[in-house]
Amino acid sequence: MTRKLRIWHSGAILHITARGNRKHNLFRDRKDYQHYLSLLLKAKKRNPFILHSFCLMPNHIHLIIEIIDHSPSKIIHYIHSIYGRYFNKKYNYIGHVFQDRYFSKLIKNWKQLMDTSSYVHLNPVRSKHVPRPEDYHWSSYKSIISTSEDSLTDKERLYGALGDNPQQKYRFYVETKLRIKDWALPKMASVESE
Template identity: 60%
Template sequence: MPRKKRTWFPGAMYHITARGNRKDLIYHEREDYHYYLHLLEKAQKRYPFKLHSYCLMPNHIHLLIETEMHSPSTIIHYIHSLYARYFNNKYKCIGHLFQNRFNDKVIKDWKQMMDTSRYIHLNPVKAGLVIKPEKYPWSSYKVFISTSENSIVTSEKIVNTMCSGSKNTYKHYVEMNLKKDNLYS
């Protein structure tokens, strides 16, 4: 049975997720996270795209990307094939690192974009890895709430869309969900 063709057009925005095969870890050490981020930056230079939010969880990834002239398939294939080769060489593994193909969900409007970014940034809290999202080192959240900069993340579209350029408004938007769910005080 043929695979369903993915929807793609220049300027489309996607929530990309990919999980380790059998839900196994895809990062074991800090160096692994750094290498994946390096590959994101390398891919941006080769296949320009905007990375609006990201979170690298121990066994899966979340990316909110906006394409320009290349499909998400081209971008993610490039990153994941290089990362899988790195991982398999480093840890003396063979076979697939990622479970199935990556998932992509087209972002249809600004509300879905905002909700997806919040979901991505809250992922480590909901997984019990940290109490506050800014404490998780492998996410773009700090770029959204502080003067921290990250050369691969473009936070302006999200901060300016709903928050009128205010990082405090974005922080409130994300963290009010935590308070409502009593995840932290």
């Protein structure tokens, strides 16, 4: 059986998820999370893309990326192959670290970008890791709601239609979803491949 081709183009914004093999943890300690984030930064320099938001959960990852010139497969393969070797060496394992191929869903407009980013940032709350999204250390939420510079994420697209005080407005948008418990997004489907 052949794989479906993943369709991508320059300027496409994708919600990418990947899970640990057999739903096992991808990250076991602080250094694991830090290593993955350092690989994201290296990948941005090697195969430039825009990272709008992210969340690294213990057994899966969420990335919202905008493609510039390089295929998402090339970007994710670079990060995950290096991370997989690191993880297997550190924990004396062999075999796949990530389950199957990554999944991706095309984000078609700003509203969908806001909803998906909110969903990503509320993941640690929904899974009861933390009571508030800003309490979770391994996501871009704190960066997005602050005025501090961040070399990893690009906030401008999210801020796009928010006007003045975009940090406060984004926080309000996310916290509104938290109050009404509106987490549901359509199930991730494996988007057309490369």
